[in-house]
Every structure is written in structure tokens, then in C-alpha cells.
Amino acid sequence: MDVKVFVFGNGNLSFKNFLEYYEKPITEILKTNNPSxxxxxxxxxDTLTMELLKCETANVSILHIGTTPRYSPDKYKTKVSQWNFIGGFQSDIERDTAAIHMCTHFLAFDFNSNEKRKSGTLTNIENCLIQNKINIASTLLREIKG
Structure with missing residues (x-):
């Protein structure tokens, strides 16, 4: 099975939390057979994952609103020039829906939702689960807990 992982999460995530929650799973995914x-x-x-992947794989699709992405890593001596940038989306919801449709797996953690507020990250996690996408985070948590 081709593995196509949608990686997403909160915009205010700290670098420390990125390393704690995302770096190891992404590194492990890169060891599998040709993931995208x-x-x-x-x-x-999003931007931290781009920086992690820029020298690791050409198999990356970046979805963005409008004609140009808000962020793109340096192309010099990286694999970014081979990435697929897909623009023209009119809203976050339209873009995120397309990303969910494209993926087979997802990796996401939500740190911002509470009883008063539901984050876009939590909404995307719920939509991934509704569409039977494989949650890499829960798989890893099960492995860690034994």
C-alpha cells in the first residue's frame, strides 16, 4: 500500500513540542517504502515539517490558498524543487478537505481545543477519522504503551 501522510497541527506549536511529537514519527515514516x-x-x-523534509524526500505536496504559498523552504541543494505545489484554493476548509482526500494516513496532535473552542486541527482530525484515514499518532502511542 502506498503511504501518503497528511501532517498537520496547531500554528502555535513550539519547536520543542514539534521535536517531541512529530520528528520521530516523520523520521520513522521516511524509513518505509517510498512514502509521500x-x-x-x-x-x-506545516513550516517545521517542510524544514524537516526539505533534504529528505522529493515526495511532498504542498497545498495552499491563492497563487503562491505563504512559505516555501530554500530550493538550493534540497529536494524542494521537486515538490508539488498545488494552489488556487479559496479557503482553509477547501484546502484541508483536498489534503484529507489525498492522504491515506495522518499525523496530527491538537493542543488548542478546550470546552469553549474547537480548533481547526481537531476538526481535521475528526474529518480524517470519518474518512477512515489511518491515524499514525494513535498507532505510535499504542506501540509506546506496549
């Missing part, structure tokens, strides 16, 4: 990644171009998880 789907990302958006928002701050936080």
Missing part, C-alpha cells in the same frame, strides 16, 4: 507527504503552508507544524 501532504502539507499545507501555515506556520507551526
Amino acid at each position: 507527504f501532504v502539507l499545507c503552508d501555515f506556520k507551526g507544524v
